[in-house]
Amino acid sequence: MNEPEITSLERVETALAVKQADRVPVAPMIAIHAATIANIPVNDLLFDFEAAQHAARKVFDLYKGLDIITFMPGIGLMYNSPFISTHSRFFFNWQFGAPNLPPQLNEVPLMGPEGYDKILDEGVIPWLKRPLDFDAQEMLTTTSKMKKEMKYWLRERQIHTFISATSVTPFDLLCQFRGLRNFFVDLRKQPEKVVEVADFLAPGLAALAEFMYSEIKGVKRIFIGGVRGSATFISPQMSAELFFPSLKIMVEYLLQDGFQINLHFDTDWTPMLDFFNEFLPARKGYLTLQLENTDMQKAKEICGNNYCLMGNVSSTLQKMGTPQQIEEECIKLINIAGEGGGFILSSGCEVPIDAPFTNVKAIIDSAYKYGIYKK
Amino acid sequence: MESLDKDRIFRDLGKLFYGKNEERFSLEKFFRSINNAEVIEERLIRRNTNE
Numbered sequence: 001m002n003e004p005e006i007t008s009l010e011r012v013e014t015a016l017a018v019k020q021a022d023r024v025p026v027a028p029m030i031a032i033h034a035a036t037i038a039n040i041p042v043n044d045l046l047f048d049f050e051a052a053q054h055a056a057r058k059v060f061d062l063y064k065g066l067d068i069i070t071f072m073p074g075i076g077l078m079y080n081s082p083f084i085s086t087h088s089r090f091f092f093n094w095q096f097g098a099p100n101l102p103p104q105l106n107e108v109p110l111m112g113p114e115g116y117d118k119i120l121d122e123g124v125i126p127w128l129k130r131p132l133d134f135d136a137q138e139m140l141t142t143t144s145k146m147k148k149e150m151k152y153w154l155r156e157r158q159i160h161t162f163i164s165a166t167s168v169t170p171f172d173l174l175c176q177f178r179g180l181r182n183f184f185v186d187l188r189k190q191p192e193k194v195v196e197v198a199d200f201l202a203p204g205l206a207a208l209a210e211f212m213y214s215e216i217k218g219v220k221r222i223f224i225g226g227v228r229g230s231a232t233f234i235s236p237q238m239s240a241e242l243f244f245p246s247l248k249i250m251v252e253y254l255l256q257d258g259f260q261i262n263l264h265f266d267t268d269w270t271p272m273l274d275f276f277n278e279f280l281p282a283r284k285g286y287l288t289l290q291l292e293n294t295d296m297q298k299a300k301e302i303c304g305n306n307y308c309l310m311g312n313v314s315s316t317l318q319k320m321g322t323p324q325q326i327e328e329e330c331i332k333l334i335n336i337a338g339e340g341g342g343f344i345l346s347s348g349c350e351v352p353i354d355a356p357f358t359n360v361k362a363i364i365d366s367a368y369k370y371g372i373y374k375k
Numbered sequence: 376m377e378s379l380d381k382d383r384i385f386r387d388l389g390k391l392f393y394g395k396n397e398e399r400f401s402l403e404k405f406f407r408s409i410n411n412a413e414v415i416e417e418r419l420i421r422r423n424t425n426e
Contacts, residue, residue: 047420080420082409084391089418090409097421123394130412133419204391207384214379257379 008067012160012344016260016308017285020341024334024371027068027162027344028313028363029290032102033351034059034071041099042353046076049145056149060159062357065364068160068344069153074146078166079103080139083208084124086168086176086225090134091127102353109179113186116174116197123204127177143215150218163223163262165212167205170198170246175228187234191242198246206253213259221260224250232267232293239272244279251280251287259286262310266292266349273302282306292348297336300343309337312348313363318355323362330366338371345371 005022006014014021030037035045038055045052052073060066078087079094086092093106110127111118118126153159174197175183186194209222228234229243254261263276269291276289289303290310299309313329314321321329330345337343345367351360388400392408 041422043420043422047422082405090412094418096419119394121394121396123390123392123397125392125408128408128412129415129418130409131418131420132414132416134409136406136409200395201391203387207387208391210379210384211388 007158009154009158009160012067015342015344016288018304018306018308018342020373023373024338024367025067025344026346026364026367026371027066027070027160027310028318028347028351028360029070029349030059030063030066030360031071031075031350032353033355033360035100036353037062037357042102043096043099046079046096046103049073049142052076053149060157063361063364065368066159068162069157070162072146072153072161073149074142077139077142077146080134080142082128082130082134083212084173085166086173087166089131090129091124092176100353107176107179109182110177113182113190115177116186116190116193119177119197120200147216147218150216154218161218163221164216164218165209166223166225167209167250169224169226169229169243169250170201170205171229171243172225172227173201173205174198180228183228184233187238187242195242195245198242199249202246202249203253206250209254210257210259219260220258221262222254223262223264226263226265227267229272230265230267230269231271236271236275240275240279244272244275248279255281255283255286260288261286262288262290264290264349265294268293270295270298273299276303277306288344290346290348296333300337300339304337304340304342308342308344310344310346311337313346315348315352318347318359318363319352321359323358326359326362327366327369330363331370334366334371338373341373 011021011025015025032042034055035042038058040051040055045055056069056073060069078085079089081088082090084091093108095104095106150161153161229239251261284306288308288310291299291312296312317326317329333345385400389397392400
């Protein structure tokens with residue numbers, strides 16, 4: 001690795017602006033995997049700020065060459081916050097315990113069909129529960145420490161911190177409230193009600209992300225997770241009618257306030273790629289599509305003019321493959337999506353907790369070997 | 376909140392948490408809601424466990 005001409009921060013910002021830097025930035029999305037690298041229990045990574053802080057530095061130093069630090073100490077706030085998200089243990093039945101496993105969601109239906117009107121009338125508070133061991137002061141202290149950590153990576157290390165707050169699409173949130181099977185029946189039996197409530201939730205979820213940003217600061221960039229509006233679950237027509245309208249409300253809300261958005265969309269969105277152009281505003285430099293099982297070639301063709309693309313080395317390969325196989329996949333991705341810039345080489349979703357070190361390192365090294373842009 | 380529209384954010388947070396008739400979110404009310412919420416034991420964070 002030669003001395004870079006520009007900083008990682010500049011390289012990433014250039015890619016996010018859908019422009020070409022000196023090389024393809026590389027940032028496999030390391031979160032829970034950090035526990036393996038730092039050899040600490042998962043719950044320490046999530047809920048012991050100092051242990052997670054140490055893990056972040058270890059990940060960065062061992063995996064030399066990362067352009068983004070994709071998890072922050074304080075990542076446990078996703079689970080340990082009463083502000084609603086799909087990961088909040090105040091609303092959903094997350095189980096913590098096994099030292100070497102990520103938290104597990106026991107997804108059970110939390111509301112019946114009458115719940116949609118209840119959300120309109122009473123909001124989400126009726127579903128709020130207080131875990132016995134919740135300590136509000138600890139949550140506030142962690143938030144404050146996280147704010148300082150953001151400054152450390154951005155100012156002292158000149159490394160991009162990826163996002164400052166996370167949110168979820170209203171569609172995914174409702175699905176989690178209602179339970180997968182019930183929700184998909186609702187999509188047939190009462191689609192208008194689902195859309196009405198999703199539209200109702202959208203401004204609040206965007207506002208919540210902005211509120212969290214105001215507490216943490218850092219990069220003005222919001223992560224929106226989406227899964228269940230994809231072709232893995234529903235038809236393109238249903239996605240257009242039932243999923244994208246409320247996403248559009250959220251995206252417009254955040255763009256109006258000057259936020260960049262990382263659309264972290266797992267599973268397969270290939271048949272829906274046109275909708276990202278049709279429904280969402282064309283704001284080059286503000287939107288990233290982080291894709292998991294979506295066809296990256298089609299994503300580049302259809303969305304590459306407006307969106308920075310991020311992804312999507314196969315999780316299976318990261319866990320089960322060899323460094324050679326990963327290198328071959330990275331070369332393919334760089335050739336497909338790296339053309340002209342606007343691409344960050346990454347995993348689709350998180351790096352598997354037990355992916356071998358050499359496999360993750362192979363992703364990083366591939367960007368340095370094969371991702372150089374010719375001047 | 377920098378240049379963000381604080382009024383709009385708190386208005387929309389109010390509706391998200393308390394429904395369409397809520398005019399404005401307040402942290403004071405929210406923390407009261409947390410304190411009044413049903414206490415549950417099954418979502419504990421088990422620290423330093425090697426079970």
